[in-house]
Amino acid sequence: GFRATAPTGGSPSTTFQAWVETAPSVISVAPASGSGSTQAFTFTASSPSGYADISELQLPFNTTLSAADGCYMRYRGNALYLTDNSGTNWLGGFAPGSAGTASNSYCSISGTGASVSGTGTQLSVTVPVTFQSVFAGAKNEYAIAYDNDAMNSAWQQVGTWTVPGTAVGPNFSLATPQDTHSVISGVVDG
Numbered sequence: 615g616f617r618a619t620a621p622t623g624g625s626p627s628t629t630f631q632a633w634v635e636t637a638p639s640v641i642s643v644a645p646a647s648g649s650g651s652t653q654a655f656t657f658t659a660s661s662p663s664g665y666a667d668i669s670e671l672q673l674p675f676n677t678t679l680s681a682a683d684g685c686y687m688r689y690r691g692n693a694l695y696l697t698d699n700s701g702t703n704w705l706g707g708f709a710p711g712s713a714g715t716a717s718n719s720y721c722s723i724s725g726t727g728a729s730v731s732g733t734g735t736q737l738s739v740t741v742p743v744t745f746q747s748v749f750a751g752a753k754n755e756y757a758i759a760y761d762n763d764a765m766n767s768a769w770q771q772v773g774t775w776t777v778p779g780t781a782v783g784p785n786f787s788l789a790t791p792q793d794t795h796s797v798i799s800g801v802v803d804g
Contacts, residue, residue, distance in 0.1 A: 640657070
């Protein structure tokens with residue numbers, strides 16, 4: 615945002631003071647790539663106004679930037695949240711370092727092992743995530759940061775993560791009426 619104020623006084627003036635407020639930026643996620651069912655991820659954002667000016671981080675893991683059917687986390691007000699399967703409701707709301715947990719069908723997050731640290735312009739939030747095997751496959755790590763002036767960093771893809779497990783797809787089996795003992799079955803990779 616941009617704010618300008620004219621000095622108070624009896625005569626108009628062409629001088630003014632201006633403050634240019636710069637939006638926060640998402641710097642990184644660590645690890646930025648890899649694979650595994652359980653991992654603590656550290657998201658770091660920066661604000662020129664100082665780390666305390668960062669009001670919220672949203673951190674989805676999904677194949678596309680979608681809140682539904684994914685692992686979509688939020689840090690706000692010193693609390694961690696996770697969306698439900700539909701992506702419409704926030705679950706949780708527990709402090710990093712607490713015993714709180716939140717789960718949907720795709721992942722769970724934990725307050726145990728979570729932490730927040732701020733220094734200078736940078737805020738880092740560490741969240742332990744456990745992915746469910748139904749979420750198997752390559753996922754993108756996204757992030758956005760908001761500041762107290764409601765400015766944001768815009769969405770960025772900050773990494774990729776592969777969730778191990780069996781790929782889920784349509785299961786089918788075919789049986790011929792003549793020989794019910796020879797059943798052909800398989801998994802279609804979707």
